[in-house]
Amino acid sequence: QKEVEQDPGPLSVPEGAIVSLNCTYSNSAFQYFMWYRQYSRKGPELLMYTYSSGNKEDGRFTAQVDKSSKYISLFIRDSQPSDSATYLCAIGDSNYQLIWGAGTKLIIKP
């Protein structure tokens, strides 16, 4: 079992839809949680970063962490074609080592 599981997709939704992207993890020692967006042939761009369980909102993006279920989510409201990219979750442990999800390819259809 991988330490971080993420469905690679692709996930295809119509423009304007709410998108839900998810990762599960196995180690309860993981302490901080990040979501990155990566466009083709570009480096990952940090979208959201959180330590604690609960929700964190930034514009159209909401990151949700449920430590009891070892489950994290990224929601995108009012999705746009420009949101089409690969979304990677990254989870950090107490030694500041990052474990990466496989990335989910998201396609927003106009």
Place this chain on the structure above:
Amino acid sequence: GAVVSQHPSWVICKSGTSVKIECRSLDFQATTMFWYRQFPKQSLMLMATSNEGSKATYEQGVEKDKFLINHASLTLSTLTVTSAHPEDSSFYICSANLGPSNQPQHFGDGTRLSIL
């Protein structure tokens, strides 16, 4: 704006050539930088952690003599792929923490390396 700059963005060279990739932190000092490799449609694979003023820490299975890392200043780390071969063709990306180790990593735009 970008906080980590990576150069070159794309390089094509002949087999047997050594290639150097630069990673610079912009407007901040990075005592630690990270080098990743990414194959098409795959996630990031950490190759090594670059520490200013000391030897890099390589991940298991990464050849130290093949991938030379130098972090001679607080704003520059370099990765040199020595005697590159076609199987070394990949997307190489560097990152740095803006602050303490528990802060998120910020990434450069990557270098696409193609070995003929």
